Amino acid sequence: MNRPQPRGTQAGVEARRSALRILDRVVRSGQTMDSAAQGLQKLEPGDQALALAIAGETLRRLPLLDRLIDGATRQVLPDDAKARMVLRLALAQRIALKVPDHALVATALPLVEGGPRRLVHGVLGTLLRGTLPDADEGALPDAVEQRWTAAWGTEAVEAARRAIVRRPPLDLSFRTHEEALAFAEAEGGTSLAERHVRLSDARPVTGLPGFAEGRWWIQDLSSTLPARMIPADAARVLDACAAPGGKTLQIAAAGHRTIALDRSESRLARLRANLSRTGLEAEIMTGDVLGYAPAEPFDAVLLDAPCSATGTFRRHPEVLLRASGRIIAESAELQGRLLTAAAAWVRPGGSLVYAVCSLEPSEGEEIIANFLAQRSDYTLAEQRRVLPGEAEDQGGMDGFFAARLVKAA
Ligand SMILES: C[S@@+](CC[C@H](N)C(=O)[O-])C[C@H]1O[C@@H](n2cnc3c(N)ncnc32)[C@H](O)[C@@H]1O
Numbered sequence: 001m002n003r004p005q006p007r008g009t010q011a012g013v014e015a016r017r018s019a020l021r022i023l024d025r026v027v028r029s030g031q032t033m034d035s036a037a038q039g040l041q042k043l044e045p046g047d048q049a050l051a052l053a054i055a056g057e058t059l060r061r062l063p064l065l066d067r068l069i070d071g072a073t074r075q076v077l078p079d080d081a082k083a084r085m086v087l088r089l090a091l092a093q094r095i096a097l098k099v100p101d102h103a104l105v106a107t108a109l110p111l112v113e114g115g116p117r118r119l120v121h122g123v124l125g126t127l128l129r130g131t132l133p134d135a136d137e138g139a140l141p142d143a144v145e146q147r148w149t150a151a152w153g154t155e156a157v158e159a160a161r162r163a164i165v166r167r168p169p170l171d172l173s174f175r176t177h178e179e180a181l182a183f184a185e186a187e188g189g190t191s192l193a194e195r196h197v198r199l200s201d202a203r204p205v206t207g208l209p210g211f212a213e214g215r216w217w218i219q220d221l222s223s224t225l226p227a228r229m230i231p232a233d234a235a236r237v238l239d240a241c242a243a244p245g246g247k248t249l250q251i252a253a254a255g256h257r258t259i260a261l262d263r264s265e266s267r268l269a270r271l272r273a274n275l276s277r278t279g280l281e282a283e284i285m286t287g288d289v290l291g292y293a294p295a296e297p298f299d300a301v302l303l304d305a306p307c308s309a310t311g312t313f314r315r316h317p318e319v320l321l322r323a324s325g326r327i328i329a330e331s332a333e334l335q336g337r338l339l340t341a342a343a344a345w346v347r348p349g350g351s352l353v354y355a356v357c358s359l360e361p362s363e364g365e366e367i368i369a370n371f372l373a374q375r376s377d378y379t380l381a382e383q384r385r386v387l388p389g390e391a392e393d394q395g396g397m398d399g400f401f402a403a404r405l406v407k408a409a
Contacts, residue, residue: 012107018043018051019089020082020111023058026318028080033059033318057096058088059317060165064139065091072126075119083116083123090124096135096165101128138165144310144320151361152387159389159396160313160359168314169395170199172216173224173246175253175278179215192221192394194228195253200395214278219246222311222386222400226302226355227251229382229404234299234351239282240289240342241304243267245274248282251302258282261292289338297347305335307356307363311386311399323360332362339371343378349409352378355402359387364401371405378405 018040025036033055040048058065065088069077077084090108093099105124112120138161140148148157174180174195181191187208189197198221199208210216227250230237234256239248242260244267252258252275260282262268268286275282285292289303308323308331309316339354346352356363364385372380386400 012050012103013110014043015047015050016054016089016107016111018047019054019058020085022051022055023085023089024080026055026059027085027321030322032316053097054089054093056317058092059321061092061095061138062088062317062321063141064133064137067139068127068132069123072130073119073123081116082112083120086111086120087123087127091127091132094128095132098135104128136162136165138162140164141320143325144323147325148359152359156387156389159387159392162392163314163388163396164317164320166314166396167202168220168398170202170205171219171221171224172197172199173219173250173253174216175214175280179210183210183216190394192391193224195250196221196224198395214276217246217249217274217278219250220312220315220398221391222398223247223355223357224250225384225386225400226304226353226402227254229351229353229384229402230254230256230300230302231351236298236300238294238298238301238342238345239304240292240301241306241338242282242284243271245271245282247302247304249274249278249280252280252282253278256300259285259298261285261287261289263288289341292341292345294345297345298350299347300351300353301342301346302353302355303338303342304355305338305363307331307335307358308360309357310359311357311401313359314396314398328358328360328362331358332360332367335363335367336370339367343371343375343405343407346407348407350407351381352405352407353402354405355400357398357400359399364403368403368405377408379408380404381406 022036025031026033069087086108090104094104109117140160145157177195180195180197184191184197189199191197223246227247237251237256237258239251239260241262242248243262243264248258248260260271265286268284308328309319310323313320343352381404383403386397390397
């Protein structure tokens with residue numbers, strides 16, 4: 001028989017049920033958190049925000065939460081077991097959102113009604129009686145920790161552990177630097193680069209001045225670096241792999257004649273909406289980089305290649321769960337082919353900028369080294385790697401790699 005619930009608890013359970021659904025889709029089906037969160041509209045806005053916060057804080061802390069759970073029971077709980085999912089959500093609420101114990105238990109147990117209720121109750125009780133980690137204690141999945149320690153060393157890994165549990169600041173790109181400076185002054189932001197403003201406190205973006213007028217768009221500072229490498233005198237610039245268009249907007253705002261290519265119609269629809277909101281101009285082409293043959297070469301080509309996206313773990317912690325060695329290797333193989341295709345469209349003396357939001361050297365430095373080993377017609381002009389820990393005291397940056405190659409004249 002269902003026990004009657006106080007109204008407050010019942011409403012709280014619905015938010016937790018949605019958080020459980022999101023976590024389940026991310027862990028079990030490998031969905032991104034954004035796509036897993038589709039369908040939340042049925043909840044009240046407050047519950048929607050709570051469900052997203054619980055699922056997000058859980059994903060930021062998954063390895064840490066699992067260590068706690070495994071230390072509190074001898075029972076082996078599979079990665080996708082409902083009991084483990086519910087325990088993860090409850091612990092994340094206590095550690096990150098400071099939800100009181102009685103509310104945690106009251107909203108967790110209904111999620112396992114008719115299932116492993118006793119197990120969850122027992123493990124949760126044991127954990128809540130013990131000492132739990134502080135909200136700023138982070139951990140990375142073991143495979144990521146090993147890979148990044150080998151590639152970048154312990155300092156970068158420690159910075160990544162700190163970064164994964166911190167909410168990143170909001171970075172905005174502006175059409176002009178004057179508008180950026182005026183906005184920074186009015187809103188208490190900081191400009192860390194040309195046409196950039198950083199806001200440290202989270203606010204609903206649609207409520208910020210200039211959104212409707214299209215004066216700015218959201219873009220992490222790291223991901224503005226590749227477009228900054230395009231020489232100012234490049235007249236015609238191709239943005240290959242352009243959608244949803246953060247870099248297209250930047251290239252257009254810098255005054256280049258901009259051509260945007262992408263194979264995804266749905267993502268190009270977002271690019272079109274971004275152009276129309278900002279009033280910036282670009283020619284749009286739907287097509288595959290691997291089959292594209294332009295009528296004439298470009299002064300510069302930007303290839304912002306699809307990648308494991310592990311550099312974006314601060315905003316999308318779930319990328320670290322998906323980025324297996326196999327996925328990274330497949331991604332690197334494709335990136336090599338995309339770069340070779342794009343290299344054919346650069347005029348003699350022109351620039352080819354390659355970028356990935358990845359923290360894997362096999363998708364960055366190694367792609368460029370392999371390419372240069374085979375191509376005597378290209379030289380490396382500049383290369384930039386952003387690691388966890390960079391600009392940490394100013395809010396940090398996503399992990400990123402960008403390189404500019406120049407074709408022999
Ligand atoms: C990293 S995202 C690009 C982000 C974009 N440059 C921005 O700043 O908003 C990679 C893009 O590559 C596109 N893509 C992947 N493979 C492609 C291919 N073979 N040809 C064309 N576009 C491709 C995807 O549709 C996706 O939009």
